[in-house]
Amino acid sequence: MSERAELRAMVTGLRLSAALSVAADLGISDGLVGGPRTAADLAADVGADPDTLQRLLHALGTVGVYDERPDGSFGNTRLGEGLRSDVPDSIRPLARTLNSPALWAAWGHLGHSVRTGENAFRATNGVDAWTWRRDHPEENAIFNQNMTVQTTTIAGAVAEAYDFAGMSTVVDVGGGQGSLLEAVLTRHPQLTGTVFDQEHVVATEPAAAGLAPRWAAASGSFFESVPEADALVLKSILHDWPDHRCVEILDVCARSLRPGGAVLVVERLLGRPGFEVDAAFSDLNMLVMPGGRERTEQEYAALFADAGLRLTGVVDTESPMSVLEARAAAG
Numbered sequence: 001m002s003e004r005a006e007l008r009a010m011v012t013g014l015r016l017s018a019a020l021s022v023a024a025d026l027g028i029s030d031g032l033v034g035g036p037r038t039a040a041d042l043a044a045d046v047g048a049d050p051d052t053l054q055r056l057l058h059a060l061g062t063v064g065v066y067d068e069r070p071d072g073s074f075g076n077t078r079l080g081e082g083l084r085s086d087v088p089d090s091i092r093p094l095a096r097t098l099n100s101p102a103l104w105a106a107w108g109h110l111g112h113s114v115r116t117g118e119n120a121f122r123a124t125n126g127v128d129a130w131t132w133r134r135d136h137p138e139e140n141a142i143f144n145q146n147m148t149v150q151t152t153t154i155a156g157a158v159a160e161a162y163d164f165a166g167m168s169t170v171v172d173v174g175g176g177q178g179s180l181l182e183a184v185l186t187r188h189p190q191l192t193g194t195v196f197d198q199e200h201v202v203a204t205e206p207a208a209a210g211l212a213p214r215w216a217a218a219s220g221s222f223f224e225s226v227p228e229a230d231a232l233v234l235k236s237i238l239h240d241w242p243d244h245r246c247v248e249i250l251d252v253c254a255r256s257l258r259p260g261g262a263v264l265v266v267e268r269l270l271g272r273p274g275f276e277v278d279a280a281f282s283d284l285n286m287l288v289m290p291g292g293r294e295r296t297e298q299e300y301a302a303l304f305a306d307a308g309l310r311l312t313g314v315v316d317t318e319s320p321m322s323v324l325e326a327r328a329a330a331g
Contacts, residue, residue, distance in 0.1 A: 017098055019059055020083070028057070028066075029076055029083035036067070036075035089153050100139050102132055106288050119291035129290050134200065144201060148177045151235065154319035155183035158235070158266055162189045162319040162325075167230035167261070171196050173222050173253065174237045177203045178215075180266075184233070185211050193220050194227050222249050226256045235321070237265035239282070240290040243303060248257035248309035250326075256327065263309060263325040268295045277321045300324050302308035 026046040039054035061068035067075040106121040113120040132139040133156035170193045172181035192214040199219040206215045268279040284295035301311040309326040
């Protein structure tokens with residue numbers, strides 16, 4: 001591919017994103033589980049026009065998502081399998097988040113954010129992304145599904161990488177459906193844990209029934225209070241917020257730490273070798289959507305210091321995430 005062709009593909013990448021999003025929303029890959037089907041046969045099941053569905057399938061066939069066969073039918077490929085709703089690490093929830101007109105509008109105003117420093121989502125939609133999702137339950141449900149899948153993909157690596165020795169209690173702050181907490185409790189049987197999040201988000205019981213005796217749920221705002229524990233885990237929380245709001249969250253956490261406890265911030269780190277692209281474009285997503293940012297290790301250390309904490313260690317995992325450990329500052 002020439003440099004110009006490569007650049008052209010980058011520029012027009014939104015077309016592919018849109019096509020994948022529609023395929024995911026329609027559930028096309030689920031509809032092809034039983035084997036290849038024609039667009040005419042599939043259309044009624046997924047609620048689409050046969051002709052335009054054919055065009056969508058053909059386009060995605062050219063990039064290897066579906067297999068277009070000589071008889072005019074289409075089947076799943078290994079890529080297309082990833083859009084099924086019933087496979088581990090499914091990409092379908094992520095793709096479906098792109099069906100939100102509010103999200104498309106916000107990304108269309110990235111230039112506004114770059115020029116002014118303002119959050120594009122709020123500037124475009126009049127409210128922040130959290131308020132929008134609360135007022136749009138269908139979009140909120142898809143977002144929560146995506147967060148659960150995204151957490152599940154890294155939870156085992158985080159639980160394996162950090163040593164919880166000497167700790168007996170852990171709180172998954174902003175933990176949603178509790179996927180990370182489940183992985184931590186499974187890997188470290190000496191721990192009991194609580195998943196903490198807003199009432200309309202937080203899970204009320206673990207997916208694994210065997211963890212129920214060591215599992216609890218609590219709801220509230222992490223800007224006000226969080227349950228006390230030896231370890232407070234914040235996975236993909238601080239990157240959603242500007243610096244001053246992060247310090248507020250960390251200050252609340254610092255007050256809830258038991259003696260000798262640690263705040264564990266699980267985030268992408270800017271500049272981490274091998275993950276530069278992932279972190280850089282996640283940083284732009286934070287700018288456009290919630291109004292936060294990805295940060296370097298040094299920038300997190302500064303946030304900790306402003307909240308009366310000190311960075312005591314960084315543990316890289318086998319996933320894109322790192323675990324930053326902070327404890328109460330001396331004196």
